[in-house]
Amino acid sequence: xxxxxxxxxxxLGLLSAAGCHRASSPGPAATAYGAAVVAxxxxxxxxxxxxxxxxxxxxxxxxxxxSPVAGALVRFSGGQGVRFDPASGLTGxxxxxxxxxxxxxxxxxxxxxxxxxxxxGKAYQAEFPEIAxxxxxxxxxxxxxxYCSRCHNPESTAERVSNHDNLSVPPHxxxxxxxxxxxxxxxxxxxxSHGGAAVGKSAEMPPYGLTLSAPDIEALxxxxxxVADPPYRPQGxxxxxx
Amino acid sequence: xxxxxxxxQFLFRDSARTFGTCSVALLVLLAVVPAKDHFREWxxxxxxxxRLIRNRSDGVSLARRFQGGVRQTxxxxxxxxxxxxxxxxxxxxxxxxxxxxxxxPHPPIPHALNEFGCVMCHRGQGFATTVExxxxxxxxxxxxxLPARYVESSCGQCxxxxxxxxxxxxxxxxxxxSYGCVNCHKVLSPEGRAMTATDNPPPLSHVASKTxxxxxxxxxxxxxxxxxxxxxxxxxxxxxxxxxxxxFLISQSxxxxxxxxxxxxxxAGDAQQxxxxxxxxxCASCHAMQNAAGLMVGGNVGPELTRVGSKVKPEWLAEWxxxxxxxxxxxxMPHYRFEDKDIGLVMGFLGTKTDSDFLANVKLEPxxxxxxxxxxxxxxxxxxxxxxxxxxxxxxxxxxxxLSAVGSLALSKIVFVPGMQHxxxxxxxxxxxxxxxxGSALKMPQFTLADSQVDALVTALxxxxxxxxxxxxxxxxxxxxxxxxxxxxxAAKLIADMRCFSCHMINGRGGSMAPELTWEGSSVxxxxxVNFLKRPNTLRxxxxxxxxxxxxxxxxxxxxxxxxxxxxxxxAFDSGSADxxxxxxxxxAHGKDLYYGxxxxxxxxxxxxxxxxGYLGPTxxxxxxxxNATWVFHWLKNAQExxxxxxxxxxxxxxxxxxxxxxxxxxxxxxxxxxxxK
Numbered sequence: 001x002x003x004x005x006x007x008x009x010x011x012l013g014l015l016s017a018a019g020c021h022r023a024s025s026p027g028p029a030a031t032a033y034g035a036a037v038v039a040x041x042x043x044x045x046x047x048x049x050x051x052x053x054x055x056x057x058x059x060x061x062x063x064x065x066x067s068p069v070a071g072a073l074v075r076f077s078g079g080q081g082v083r084f085d086p087a088s089g090l091t092g093x094x095x096x097x098x099x100x101x102x103x104x105x106x107x108x109x110x111x112x113x114x115x116x117x118x119x120x121g122k123a124y125q126a127e128f129p130e131i132a133x134x135x136x137x138x139x140x141x142x143x144x145x146x147y148c149s150r151c152h153n154p155e156s157t158a159e160r161v162s163n164h165d166n167l168s169v170p171p172h173x174x175x176x177x178x179x180x181x182x183x184x185x186x187x188x189x190x191x192x193s194h195g196g197a198a199v200g201k202s203a204e205m206p207p208y209g210l211t212l213s214a215p216d217i218e219a220l221x222x223x224x225x226x227v228a229d230p231p232y233r234p235q236g237x238x239x240x241x242x
Numbered sequence: 243x244x245x246x247x248x249x250x251q252f253l254f255r256d257s258a259r260t261f262g263t264c265s266v267a268l269l270v271l272l273a274v275v276p277a278k279d280h281f282r283e284w285x286x287x288x289x290x291x292x293r294l295i296r297n298r299s300d301g302v303s304l305a306r307r308f309q310g311g312v313r314q315t316x317x318x319x320x321x322x323x324x325x326x327x328x329x330x331x332x333x334x335x336x337x338x339x340x341x342x343x344x345x346x347p348h349p350p351i352p353h354a355l356n357e358f359g360c361v362m363c364h365r366g367q368g369f370a371t372t373v374e375x376x377x378x379x380x381x382x383x384x385x386x387x388l389p390a391r392y393v394e395s396s397c398g399q400c401x402x403x404x405x406x407x408x409x410x411x412x413x414x415x416x417x418x419x420s421y422g423c424v425n426c427h428k429v430l431s432p433e434g435r436a437m438t439a440t441d442n443p444p445p446l447s448h449v450a451s452k453t454x455x456x457x458x459x460x461x462x463x464x465x466x467x468x469x470x471x472x473x474x475x476x477x478x479x480x481x482x483x484x485x486x487x488x489x490f491l492i493s494q495s496x497x498x499x500x501x502x503x504x505x506x507x508x509x510a511g512d513a514q515q516x517x518x519x520x521x522x523x524x525c526a527s528c529h530a531m532q533n534a535a536g537l538m539v540g541g542n543v544g545p546e547l548t549r550v551g552s553k554v555k556p557e558w559l560a561e562w563x564x565x566x567x568x569x570x571x572x573x574x575m576p577h578y579r580f581e582d583k584d585i586g587l588v589m590g591f592l593g594t595k596t597d598s599d600f601l602a603n604v605k606l607e608p609x610x611x612x613x614x615x616x617x618x619x620x621x622x623x624x625x626x627x628x629x630x631x632x633x634x635x636x637x638x639x640x641x642x643x644x645l646s647a648v649g650s651l652a653l654s655k656i657v658f659v660p661g662m663q664h665x666x667x668x669x670x671x672x673x674x675x676x677x678x679x680x681g682s683a684l685k686m687p688q689f690t691l692a693d694s695q696v697d698a699l700v701t702a703l704x705x706x707x708x709x710x711x712x713x714x715x716x717x718x719x720x721x722x723x724x725x726x727x728x729x730x731x732x733a734a735k736l737i738a739d740m741r742c743f744s745c746h747m748i749n750g751r752g753g754s755m756a757p758e759l760t761w762e763g764s765s766v767x768x769x770x771x772v773n774f775l776k777r778p779n780t781l782r783x784x785x786x787x788x789x790x791x792x793x794x795x796x797x798x799x800x801x802x803x804x805x806x807x808x809x810x811x812x813x814a815f816d817s818g819s820a821d822x823x824x825x826x827x828x829x830x831a832h833g834k835d836l837y838y839g840x841x842x843x844x845x846x847x848x849x850x851x852x853x854x855x856g857y858l859g860p861t862x863x864x865x866x867x868x869x870n871a872t873w874v875f876h877w878l879k880n881a882q883e884x885x886x887x888x889x890x891x892x893x894x895x896x897x898x899x900x901x902x903x904x905x906x907x908x909x910x911x912x913x914x915x916x917x918x919x920k
Contacts, residue, residue: 052694
């Protein structure tokens with residue numbers, strides 16, 4: 001009887017220990033240490049809330065002389081709900097590490113971080129600012145692709161030639177927060193709806209008020225706010241500390 | 243006396259003592275209920291909300307709108323019961339943007355929250371009142387909350403018609419059709435309409451005329467090694483299986499030109515000149531090819547041609563270029579009216595597109611009857627005939643499980659692989675990403691898909707719910723039934739022969755690569771149209787996909803032009819009405835001012851190639867020779883009405899402005915189209 005109790009206690013103990021065990025990923029141990037980490041590529045991307053970023057993040061660890069360090073441990077961290085694959089790892093022979101990212105489920109800015117430590121335990125970090133869009137902003141993004149980006153995006157691709165440089169007054173890129181954040185939402189919507197000439201700007205910006213619906217134009221304004229760099233900060237609104 | 247007996251004696255010695263004990267016990271029990279209520283999880287959140295708003299400048303208004311207690315949205319016709327707003331108390335308070343959950347306001351959507359509830363879109367357990375129960379997925383939880391990246395799937399429960407704001411859902415649905423998923427899996431809409439495939443896999447009944455057994459073997463082993471863009475999945479066949487399958491496919495193949503007088507194939511011509519013919523014929527509008535820099539250039543309507551020289555037999559290629567329909571009556575490839583010389587040149591060019599590595603290690607012994615028999619068994623087992631036409635093999639019905647309600651698949655019916663998350667989206671994603679991880683004997687092949695494509699497919703499949711079937715019909719935004727439009731007469735034969743529908747949409751039928759032609763007859767002048775059909779030139783400088791030159795005869799071009807001019811006429815106006823063309827003196831000059839001034843048409847259109855730069859819209863140097871004046875007039879007033887989705891602005895111009903600009907444009911009759919291609 002007593003023996004059975006002891007055995008069952010041991011089994012219970014083992015079971016609960018197994019149940020409590022969280023698969024914490026300590027990651028591999030660093031074989032080398034750097035003195036800086038830089039964002040190589042994958043920053044400033046835009047995706048739907050919770051969605052995967054199109055491009056992976058690439059971070060590079062350098063030593064004090066600026067040469068890449070292989071085998072340094074890099075840990076990635078982000079806001080709530082962000083998933084990295086893998087969440088940490090060692091840099092390759094080129095001193096770089098590549099991770100896939102799923103953004104969190106809430107729309108907004110995600111300043112993702114790549115963090116490495118030197119031998120003394122001092123942390124260095126590189127920031128990858130990313131943006132997650134909500135439904136309205138995503139609608140704006142799709143409309144932007146069809147109607148706006150041909151002139152407002154100065155970059156040409158093999159599939160889409162930009163008309164940006166053909167205009168006498170160069171249109172603002174939608175990321176140009178320095179210029180666009182200063183325009184109120186009402187004025188932004190007025191300009192999209194009634195065209196540049198109606199608000200004293202270039203007539204090369206045509207009026208979209210009868211081509212697009214009012215919610216579509218609202219969505220475009222929301223998208224412009226969402227991708228602005230520097231970020232748009234609404235004025236005159238009480239902002240609770242997050 | 244035992245301890246138990248002592249206690250009993252103490253509590254229940256006589257009737258007075260017993261009464262007292264019971265009263266105390268009852269009191270304690272009564273106290274438990276409010277105490278338990280006080281520690282409710284949701285009450286903690288509501289108290290937290292009151293603390294959050296207390297010191298805000300807008301706290302008073304927020305507090306006035308806040309209602310405590312368990313809140314519930316009940317929408318019987320949608321089967322929605324949810325209490326999410328018990329904790330998410332401030333979904334409509336836009337001023338709280340940026341605060342932590344559960345108090346974040348809901349981002350703007352086109353629906354009122356109280357008309358649809360929360361679980362319609364986010365799923366989860368709506369009537370739960372604890373965080374754990376409402377959101378999380380436990381081993382046996384049937385409806386955990388939907389990860390945000392699949393949330394567009396919920397739109398798809400009502401919206402069968404593509405929505406502008408749901409790119410992921412749209413692309414997932416498009417892929418179900420274009421990757422051939424629906425060739426094996428039945429996917430029905432809530433009305434019971436089956437999704438149809440758009441991938442058009444080639445028939446294999448004459449495959450031995452087209453390619454070698456070695457190529458079939460290498461292709462079966464790894465289609466993406468031949469063409470990175472190939473949509474054919476990898477069936478992960480063993481060498482023996484691929485050997486036997488290729489043996490059977492060759493053995494069942496029959497000659498395809500039997501009885502027909504076969505013209506002798508032209509000999510392959512100069513590759514350099516062939517490249518010019520390939521370019522001038524705009525083969526790249528549909529076919530991609532890796533260029534010298536390693537970049538993939540071209541469209542994706544037809545197969546990639548980077549290594550086509552290692553695949554097709556020259557006699558077959560000659561016959562295919564002469565008229566593709568003799569080999570594959572269903573092909574999307576138009577019948578170019580090539581002369582033998584040009585056929586030889588294109589053959590010469592494509593013949594250089596080889597890859598010696600692809601077939602280097604393929605050494606096949608002649609097939610034995612047993613191998614062929616085994617190959618036939620494999621064709622049946624793997625369901626090859628679901629996609630491809632194969633002699634003697636009927637197309638299997640319902641070869642793979644039906645997916646019409648896969649978005650409501652009960653977790654208890656799913657066999658998960660150890661180590662994976664027990665949720666439906668994770669299961670579907672794993673099935674698509676790596677089907678054989680669920681068992682090496684499974685039939686589903688391995689597709690080559692990017693992560694975003696897997697997410698899109700999962701989104702489209704999660705939209706297939708049982709809830710979608712039970713929704714009120716009034717809520718359903720049905721997709722229009724597929725158009726069965728058929729042109730008539732002689733022109734119909736030409737339209738079919740040149741596969742106009744592969745690129746152009748007419749009356750709801752056809753592709754979207756090229757402009758819609760439903761009202762083309764109202765829009766252009768007949769003489770221009772005949773000329774364009776014979777020698778297409780570039781109208782839109784920024785486009786990289788162009789109309790090919792089909793080498794039509796005069797008679798063919800005239801037949802087509804007559805039909806287009808007579809039949810594709812808008813009912814909105816009479817394109818022959820003269821009143822618009824009766825321009826007053828000075829109209830054109832005023833039109834020029836409006837063109838360059840008020841409307842800045844030159845931002846998108848080139849009219850004077852020496853001065854204008856915008857190249858989004860069609861070039862207008864020859865507008866007066868190309869366009870119908872009445873069309874231009876109405877187009878300037880409301881282009882969207884004439885061609886929904888056109889990039890042209892709906893200007894809503896007044897009659898005077900529209901007439902003046904029309905007069906100006908109709909003057910544009912430059913001798914040659916500027917910026918045009920050869």
